[in-house]
Amino acid sequence: MSIHLHPLCEEDVDNIMTWVNEASVVGNFAAFAGAPISRQDELAWVRRTVAATNERVWSVRAADDGRYIGQVGIHQIHSHSKVGRLGVVIAAKREMGRGYGSAAIGGALDCAFGELGLHKVWLMVFRHNTRSRGIYQRIGFVEEGVLREEYFHDGAWHDMVRMSVLAHEWPRPPAVL
Helix, strand or coil, X not given: CCEEEEECCHHHHHHHHCCCCCHHHHCCCCCCCCCCCCHHHHHHHHHHHHHCCCCEEEEXXXXXXXXXXXXXXXXXXXXXXXXXXXXXXXXXXXXXXXXXXXXXXXXXXXXXXXXXXXXXXXXXXXXXXXXXXXXXXXXXXXEEEEEEEEEEECCEEEEEEEEEEEHHHCCCCCCCC
């Protein structure tokens, strides 16, 4: 699927609000506390993120009609070590499984290893989320290890898998976003 990445901006808040409180979408986020997020809280997060020097976040839009698909970002950028954490969400279930997430991740990695000059991009995924782990592996991420009972979520402890991809492993040339 063809997508466009647009830098996160305040105008994205209403789109983000369509999924940020939807447990079926954010339930795979380890940090999801289950408490509702208000529009005001989300707007504050957008403003902080846009102003941050250690975050790069984009809204994902379909190339054919510009409809909102989700968000992708490189977070916790540590400039000295040249590492950052990947985060991605496809907002609507009807858009999942159509290649938008993989395309968005590819665009984010192009920027991470191109413009940002990072050496490594990592992520954390629930061990039981085999579908996402398979997608990340297909893109080029490698499992680094398992963090046993790392997060308490939905009434139980969960193992997390840390995965990463290194700049020299990323096969695509950097793209202009």
